Amino acid sequence: MKVTKFGGSSLASGKQLEKVFQIVVSDPERKVVVVSAPGKRFAEDTKVTDLLIECAEKCLQNQNPKEKLEAVMERYAAIAEECNLPDEVIQEIYADLVNRFESDKSKQDRFLDLIKASGEDNNAKLVAAYFRERGIDAEYVNPKEAGLLVSAEPGNAQALPEAYERLYSLRDHPGILIFPGFFGYSEEGEVFTFSRSGSDITGSILANALKADLYENFTDVDAVYSVNPYIVKKPKEIKELTYREMRELSYAGFTVLHDEALVPAFRAGIPVHIKNTNNPAAPGTRIVNERDNTNGPVIGIASDEGFCSIYVSKYLMNREVGFGRKLLAILEDSGLSYEHTPSGIDDVSVILRENQLDEKIEADIINRIKNELHADEVKIEHSLALIMVVGEGMRHNVGTMARASKALAKASVNIEMINQGSSEVSMMFGVKEVDEKRAVKAIYEEFFAAVTV
Amino acid sequence: MKVTKFGGSSLASGKQLEKVFQIVVSDPERKVVVVSAPGKRFAEDTKVTDLLIECAEKCLQNQNPKEKLEAVMERYAAIAEECNLPDEVIQEIYADLVNRFESDKSKQDRFLDLIKASGEDNNAKLVAAYFRERGIDAEYVNPKEAGLLVSAEPGNAQALPEAYERLYSLRDHPGILIFPGFFGYSEEGEVFTFSRSGSDITGSILANALKADLYENFTDVDAVYSVNPYIVKKPKEIKELTYREMRELSYAGFTVLHDEALVPAFRAGIPVHIKNTNNPAAPGTRIVNERDNTNGPVIGIASDEGFCSIYVSKYLMNREVGFGRKLLAILEDSGLSYEHTPSGIDDVSVILRENQLDEKIEADIINRIKNELHADEVKIEHSLALIMVVGEGMRHNVGTMARASKALAKASVNIEMINQGSSEVSMMFGVKEVDEKRAVKAIYEEFFAAVTV
Known part of the structure; x- marks a missing residue:
């Protein structure tokens, strides 16, 4: 049925x-x-x-x-x-x-x-x-x-x-x-x-x-595309992808299916088939629990702009138990929800959607971070884009990062941030918004130039 | 004086x-x-x-x-x-x-x-x-x-x-x-x-x-070396590095100078000169506020083992305001101090030194994360090493990541985690402990093969 x-x-x-x-x-x-x-x-x-x-x-x-x-x-x-x-x-x-x-x-x-x-x-x-x-x-x-x-x-x-x-x-x-x-x-x-x-x-x-x-x-639409067709013309169609891949892609602009809609199907292990009413003969895209990944490590590339980062540095931050939690609590007090927190030794950046901020909120949080956490430096960088490179095939694939980062380097895109290692099926790059399209194209070229997904 | x-x-x-x-x-x-x-x-x-x-x-x-x-x-x-x-x-x-x-x-x-x-x-x-x-x-x-x-x-x-x-x-x-x-x-x-x-x-x-x-x-010692001499024989000596580079390197095993010792000198902008009592004629290593970086993007590579990661996933975690803070509070309750928190869309990993854990603490925190945060999955991965690649020269250098990750791929090292983007002068790779030495050697070869630091 x-x-x-x-x-x-x-x-x-x-x-x-x-x-x-x-x-x-x-x-x-x-x-x-x-x-x-x-x-x-x-x-x-x-x-x-x-x-x-x-x-x-x-x-x-x-x-x-x-x-x-x-x-x-x-x-x-x-x-x-x-x-x-x-x-x-x-x-x-x-x-x-x-x-x-x-x-x-x-x-x-x-x-x-x-x-x-x-x-x-x-x-x-x-x-x-x-x-x-x-x-x-x-x-x-x-x-x-x-x-x-x-x-x-x-x-x-x-x-x-x-x-x-x-x-x-x-x-x-x-x-x-x-x-x-x-x-x-x-x-x-x-x-x-x-x-x-x-x-x-x-x-x-x-x-x-x-x-x-x-x-x-x-x-x-005939299928879920491997990349936004407004960025890459006639991109490859995805025949089959996993729930997880779909979820990771949907985070950054793949809007074919509502995020929450995957949950009940996923929990019951029921495959989801995206098809086109106007072209029912097209094979469409199947979202499944497991798939063959014989077509290279990457299945899709998504990107979204409108992010900013709050950079906080403090010498010997690393030794201070509770610093990160206190920082997140300050953001929560201002009703801000954050996306990622890449960290160095004595610094941490919080990446969040910038539509949550205005001048007053910015001034407030900078103030609180300086006064309550005694940070040495706090600064906010605007207009960042996040690029998600997604694929079950990268789970234990040595060299996917090398290929992606080399493609970005060749396209003269500076990588502002990399977040990799929690999800096994995606890697995330932060770049300046002005570089977003060039970056997506470069990664697409690298992984899809001669591949059928 | x-x-x-x-x-x-x-x-x-x-x-x-x-x-x-x-x-x-x-x-x-x-x-x-x-x-x-x-x-x-x-x-x-x-x-x-x-x-x-x-x-x-x-x-x-x-x-x-x-x-x-x-x-x-x-x-x-x-x-x-x-x-x-x-x-x-x-x-x-x-x-x-x-x-x-x-x-x-x-x-x-x-x-x-x-x-x-x-x-x-x-x-x-x-x-x-x-x-x-x-x-x-x-x-x-x-x-x-x-x-x-x-x-x-x-x-x-x-x-x-x-x-x-x-x-x-x-x-x-x-x-x-x-x-x-x-x-x-x-x-x-x-x-x-x-x-x-x-x-x-x-x-x-x-x-x-x-x-x-x-x-x-x-x-x-005659100087601070660009890499641990137990891993790479006769590594290049560092003539000059910045306070920040020294601090980032010292995090992962460079123990020439006590961490806290840099602070007072750094705050007053006083250069620090590391020299050898047994060979005072050697030029030593100077730690300064700013330096020329004409010798390539990387000045040093450090690594340390004994880390583990706690992986937590929950569908739509991304929408839940306060999830990260609550997770960190649970760790804090157990007296655990963490190093980094790379995150995907619906998952986050917490990297920490594994000597803080024992079986009981592990069971406790897994339990609390599952019961209080209703996580879908919680798992702990042991025996990770962190590799720090450090250099002021990588501040806006397009392609440093590409070179480092390509070197790791060539050495068949799988990158478990990348944390880049908060510190402008370092990038951090997480690898399995068994791969640590091979990874450090590969990165050293890539950046130091023909360079005088």
Whole structure:
């Protein structure tokens, strides 16, 4: 049995719905279908979820959301019309939305979750209606009735352990089940959404709970690329990678799948298959527990900018028990979360995302580090990029670092930082942002010039 | 004016004392002479300080220290005889020792400090007598009278700020001053020693306090070598290196100068000159604030074994504010001090000296990390060596990492960890202990094969 999730662009129009239908019915194992809200039809289009957020915010500011609400209804109506669905489908969606907008607004973030969740919820009803219209036994599943219990954290809900047990009984259901992604219900029966793009998470939870053989994730790319195609033209596609490789890559800009979405599938050892709704014949990318690594040490290169480093030096720091912990506690007091802490003998740097800082916070922490930790020097360096070079094949591969660092040297990129040794499947380079693209290209050339991944 | 310190082997015999005398009188700038206790005359010999520690421990266990005490006295007597010193010199030393051994033993560590300090104190008296015997105006300086005030920390005293002001007046003293190394006096007038090999510290404090032009440190090697001569035969000698380079090298096994000893000289910007008592014509090694670096990026390679790593992984660790701090706090609770914390996305390794661990502590911390931090995996890897590659020249040198890592790859050494980016003048490699020597040799070959440092 397979759990098959479709992203927003796969459900953006009647034409797309037809593709989804063909994909689902072409394989009798595709029994549980998880749907997003309708996404963009073209680059400048607005996703239904974004329209809904605007509606909700207008409401909360006591403004009239009518115009935006109509835009939402037009999206559903356009799909229904393309698909020749009966009027009742749209009437039901409209009634649901009116009902939601009339509900309690005293807890703003809960109201926002209720409105956001409608995008997936109503789309699931519409998709189920379409499948039935095409003569297939298909049914919308209400996540509340199915038992998708989540923690009461608005915009960041987590599935509760009981959810997995309860959802299992969906296996006995006849026909195809259309399950709305992105949200669940608290024990009090209120709607709470996962973090953004959370439909991926719903699919993964269902795959785990139903003990599926495969979790298919249909999106709008043929495969996960080995490097950002905006940096390297026509990069190699990845046929298969491990959960860990995917996670390491996703850290620095690989956004094909939601981070948290891998967890339930990973815990149950269920393979994840990324495929393209618009080109279902393409082999796609499989995310698995173990893979052959016969194609060289590196499977992918990711990079992200917007980092900075706080450098702290103090003579004989090395002898001072508790120095590192105190330093991290100062950052925590300012609400800063850090990424890495490379250290020398008498110095340590803390790498963090620089959007967390402003002039005041910078001055504060510099001050505290100097006064409370008696540091000799504290300085902040901005505009750094981190480059992740990832691959199970580098686990015990002598010489991968030599190749990567030589490629950077040849491209005249100065390495500001190297963090290697904790993860066995990645190495991380810090470079100046201006060098980021050149660095990524150089490493790609080195490892992918003549390799098929 | 120069402060000139002589180590234990430079003062181990009358013959050595004659060398010291010739060195001091050959330069009228050598006005303040800091002396250690007599050291080893040959490889199997016992240092006077070690004999004194044995004496003190016997006393504290209510055993008779007579035999060991005689061994101490024999050392002084042998030197006095070789140097034709009058009997009173030895009688005075004996009376001093008897006096110390009869003093209060209720605070064991203070008693131990009092006894240990006698080695330098009495040797300074002996050296001063010898200089006078040779017709030179020389005087023993009592650190208490001179104002060397230290914190009341047995075996780990720190000079107090007032000490620097008080010691300055020594400049006005006529003749050559013979100052005992290794200890000072608390504000209550009690003896406290610096950490072991602390005579280097005394010399550095005096150089700072007296605003000396140079701090000379005479020992028994011609120079600081660029790599451990037990690993690479006849390594290049270092003519000049910066305080920072010296500090980074000293971390991993370069033991020419005591770590803490660099601080006072460094703070006052006073160059330190390492020279050989047995070959004063050799140019030695100068430790300075800045140097030319025209001889390639690397000045020295040091390595040390006996490290281990605690690897902790947890999916989405990266999102958890405070994880790192909590992990370090657990280690601190067990009294463990750590060296480095390389990190991946969802994992972090803590590198520490493994002599701090035993089976019980290991089990405890693994348990706490699993239970309190809900880590997915915790494992400890033993028998790691750290290799420091040091040089001001690598500050902005593109390609140093490429050369070092390529050399390791060619030598089939797997790099377990790289820590680079906080210190601008070093890079650190973690390798398995069995690979340590091969790794050091390979890096040495790469950077020193055709270079004169």
